[in-house]
């Protein structure tokens with residue numbers, strides 16, 4: 477399993493940690509289009525379900541991706 481360090485500037489997220497690190501165990505990034513089809517914030521079980529359902533969601537630019545693990549503080 478890859479071990480990726482995520483830096484994030486969204487400091488009103490529950491998982492945001494000091495020095496702009498993401499403190500979540502894992503995150504789900506999808507296309508904006510796919511993100512709109514699911515609840516605003518997803519937990520690990522919902523992440524597994526979404527990945528199983530939608531599989532791959534290519535986008536032409538980084539501006540069309542979204543972190544679905546975001547949860548407002």
Ligand code: SF4
Nearest residue numbers: 484489492498543545
């Ligand atoms: S869950 Fe997403 S929005 Fe929240 S800190 Fe991590 S990367 Fe940023």
